Amino acid sequence: MKNIYIIGIGLIGGSFARDLRRHLPEATIYGIDTNEQHIIEAQSLGLIDAAATQKDLVKADLVVLAIPVDIAVHVLPDVLNHIGENTLVIDMGSTKQAICEAVASHPQRRNFLACHPIAGTEFSGPSAAIEGLYNGKTNIVCEVEKTAFKLQEKVLELFKKMGMRMRYMDPVSHDKHIAYMSHLSHISAFMLGKTVINKEKNERDIFDMAGSGFASTVRLAKSNPVTWTSIFKQNKTNVLKTLEEYIANLNEFKALMEADNFQGIHDEMENTNHIKEILNGIK
C-alpha cells in the first residue's frame, strides 16, 4: 500500500497515521479534513505528508474514514464514488448499523470494510494522536463477507501488525453491545461530572478532595462533545435502553439505602465485584 488517505486527522485518524509510519514506512500519507488548522497541525507533527481532496482518492490504496459517525454516513457513499477499482475504504466509527445501511446497495460496497477499533483516549485533535494506541486493542469488523477478499486481506495484515485482535460481528449486535460496553460509560461519567460541578462550582477548594478514584470514574467526561453527540444520535435506541436500566439500578440502590437495608447494599456490591475477572486483561 503506497498511497493512504486519512479523512479526519484527529485522535483516531492521527494515531492510525503514527502506526502507519512505523509499519508501512514507504507509504505516502495524505490528509483530508474540513478543519484546515488540523491539516496544518497534522503536517507539522509529521502525521501526514500532504493535504488532499476527494478527487485524489482514485489513486488511493487505502482510505481511512475517521470522522464523527453521523457525518461518516453521508461522506462514505461519496468516497466510494471517487475511489479506484482496487482501493479499500475502512471506517473507524463507534456505531456500525447506520454506516453499513448507508452503503448496502452501493455499487462499490465490496471496496468497503466496516471497522471499529475499540481504542481512544479522552483527548481529541491531531496533537492527541499517539503511537501504539491500537496495540492490544479489539477491532470489531462487521459484514466482513461483503468486502472483496483480496482487499480485506491487505488491511487485516496491517491491523495485526498494529497489535489489534480481530472480532467479527453483525452491525445490529455490535451497536447493541457497544452501548453497554462503551456508550453508557460516557453518559455515566458526563453526568457524574455535571453533578459534582453543579454542586461545587463556588467552592474551588473542594476539588482538593478529588482523589484518583473520582478522576478515574469521571475521566470520560473530558471527551469530545461533537464525537459523542454524533454517537448518541446514531445509537439512540440502544443507548436509551442501557440508560433506563442504569437509572433503574441506581434507583434500586437508593431504595435499599432509604430502607436501611445495608445487607442488601453489601450484596449488590459483592455481586458486582466479579467485574474484576471480566476486566482482566484490559489495561
Next chain:
Amino acid sequence: MKNIYIIGIGLIGGSFARDLRRHLPEATIYGIDTNEQHIIEAQSLGLIDAAATQKDLVKADLVVLAIPVDIAVHVLPDVLNHIGENTLVIDMGSTKQAICEAVASHPQRRNFLACHPIAGTEFSGPSAAIEGLYNGKTNIVCEVEKTAFKLQEKVLELFKKMGMRMRYMDPVSHDKHIAYMSHLSHISAFMLGKTVINKEKNERDIFDMAGSGFASTVRLAKSNPVTWTSIFKQNKTNVLKTLEEYIANLNEFKALMEADNFQGIHDEMENTNHIKEILNGIK
C-alpha cells in the same frame, strides 16, 4: 515515635506501615486485626514486626485506626481508654462526623486527631498495601483545635514526609463534600458494573468489547463491599442527596435524547468538559 500500633492492617493501614518503614526506620510497628490471617500475612510481608492487643496500647506513641468506619466509632472510645498520656491516636476513615461525635466528650479527646487521607486503590487486604500510596495526596484533618498541639505536631511532620498536603475542615462539611467527590463515584461505578453484567452475563465474548474507557469508569466497582457498606451507612443522608441529583441529571439527559434534542446533549457535554481544569493535578 518508637512504638506504633496499626489497628486494621489492610490496604490503608498496610500502606501506611510501608511508608513508616521508610520514614521512621527505627520504629517498631505492631498490628492489631480481628482477621488473624491478615496478621500473619502482614508479618510475612514485613508490614508489622509483631501482633499486639488493645492492652499494649498504653506503650504506644502512635495508634493508627484503619478499619471500616462503622466499626471505628465503637472501637475508638475503647482505644482512648487504653492509651498512655502521650499517645496520639489517628483514624483514616472516609467519614468524619460520626467518629468526632463518638469521642466529643471523651476525657482523652485531646489524644485523638481525626484524619482522612484521600488515597486508596480498588484492592484490599495486606497484600494490596503499596509504598508511596499517600504521596501527593490530600489529607483532610477535622477539628484540629481539639487535639493537643504537641501531639498534632509530631504526626503532621510525618504526614509531610509521606508527601501529603494538609487541609483543615469541619466534620459536617467534610462528609457533605466527600459524598460528591468520592462516595458518589463508587455508586456510579458499582451500578455501571451491575448494568453491564446483568445484560451480558451469558455473553462472555462481549467483554472483548470492553476498552480502557469502560475499565476506567467501572474500576471502583472492584472495591471492598464491607468498607463501602460501612461508609454508605454512616454518610447516608449526604450520599442519598448526591444520588438523587445524579439520577435527576441522568433522567434529564435521557429526556433530551428522547426529544431528539441533540444540541442540548452536546451542550450538556460541553459544559461538563471543564472538569478537565478541575482534575488538573490529580493523577
